[in-house]
Amino acid sequence: SQRALQDIRYAHPVTRDGVEIELLANIELPDDTALALAQGAAGIGLFRSEFLFLRDEDDLPTEDEQFDAYRQVAESMQGHAVVIRTIDLGKDKIPKWQEESDSPNPALGLTGIRLCMAETQLFRTQLRALLRASAYGKIKLLVPMLSNLNEVRQTRRHLEEIKEQLAAEGLPFDAEIELGGMIEVPAAALTVGAFLKQLDFVSIGTNDLIQYTLAVDRNDDAVSYLHDPLHPAVIHLLHHVITTADRIGKPVAMCGEMAGDPQLTTLLLALGLRRFSMLPAQLLKVKRRILDADLERLQQAVPALLLAEDANAVRTLLADL
Ligand code: PEP
Numbered sequence: 001s002q003r004a005l006q007d008i009r010y011a012h013p014v015t016r017d018g019v020e021i022e023l024l025a026n027i028e029l030p031d032d033t034a035l036a037l038a039q040g041a042a043g044i045g046l047f048r049s050e051f052l053f054l055r056d057e058d059d060l061p062t063e064d065e066q067f068d069a070y071r072q073v074a075e076s077m078q079g080h081a082v083v084i085r086t087i088d089l090g091k092d093k094i095p096k097w098q099e100e101s102d103s104p105n106p107a108l109g110l111t112g113i114r115l116c117m118a119e120t121q122l123f124r125t126q127l128r129a130l131l132r133a134s135a136y137g138k139i140k141l142l143v144p145m146l147s148n149l150n151e152v153r154q155t156r157r158h159l160e161e162i163k164e165q166l167a168a169e170g171l172p173f174d175a176e177i178e179l180g181g182m183i184e185v186p187a188a189a190l191t192v193g194a195f196l197k198q199l200d201f202v203s204i205g206t207n208d209l210i211q212y213t214l215a216v217d218r219n220d221d222a223v224s225y226l227h228d229p230l231h232p233a234v235i236h237l238l239h240h241v242i243t244t245a246d247r248i249g250k251p252v253a254m255c256g257e258m259a260g261d262p263q264l265t266t267l268l269l270a271l272g273l274r275r276f277s278m279l280p281a282q283l284l285k286v287k288r289r290i291l292d293a294d295l296e297r298l299q300q301a302v303p304a305l306l307l308a309e310d311a312n313a314v315r316t317l318l319a320d321l
């Protein structure tokens with residue numbers, strides 16, 4: 001039953017056997033929330049805040065400018081949760097002021113949370129702006145490129161110190177603000193249980209997880225044929241992360257491009273994923289797959305999926321889902 005996309009714009013994302021699925025939007029700039037709402041997103045699953053830092057060649061956004069942007073996103077989402085990722089620069093996104101760095105391999109260098117650990121002033125200014133904005137909506141924090149538990153501990157330490165500052169200044173903020181982590185490095189995927197003890201939720205970044213698991217640069221055309229979300233190594237990591245989070249009882253979402261590919265929706269549902277975040281333009285296409293899905297039937301395919309020896313074997317199984 002291929003329903004017209006317009007017909008399902010206001011339909012609730014629930015499977016045929018009645019399981020509710022959360023459909024969230026990925027955004028890059030505050031104004032993108034309008035599109036997210038128009039496409040029926042139940043919240044923002046990934047606001048790539050680093051785009052605020054790429055806008056102006058010479059100047060970093062000030063604390064107040066950041067506060068305005070985060071507050072705008074939180075308020076425009078009308079009470080829906082907004083997951084704001086802390087600065088994820090380095091690697092593919094390199095601003096002018098960072099170009100001096102002569103890292104031999106930026107993808108394995110000072111990127112994501114690592115850059116923020118090295119540039120504490122940059123990080124703390126952002127955390128202050130985020131905490132101040134958290135008084136105006138439901139903001140959750142998401143830390144990118146985690147590979148080591150110390151990164152979580154240090155982030156919590158910064159957060160607690162800044163909360164004390166704000167309280168002393170009499171500025172409002174959400175004292176219970178949630179802290180989540182991106183699972184996009186294989187080391188974090190394999191040890192996700194330890195991360196989840198210290199985090200409130202995780203979100204799987206498949207773009208990088210595939211890149212690092214398969215040793216395939218995500219922006220190198222010469223090897224793009226190897227950047228395959230159906231490689232069994234990727235399937236096993238996804239299964240491990242999702243089932244571990246379920247066992248521990250903490251939310252797991254996916255915000256990499258896999259989550260927005262309607263051809264992969266049934267696979268992800270089978271693996272147990274219940275929270276998807278994607279470009280707004282993908283939301284209705286994925287929702288249609290969810291409305292047609294029978295979870296009980298999909299789950300029966302998991303043992304065979306985990307035994308598949310290569311991506312083609314996974315693809316063959318998928319064709320029958
Ligand atoms: C990812 O790596 O899957 C992700 C969502 O983050 P980005 O694409 O911004 O690196």
Ligand code: MG
Binds near residue numbers: 144207
């Ligand atoms: Mg990433």
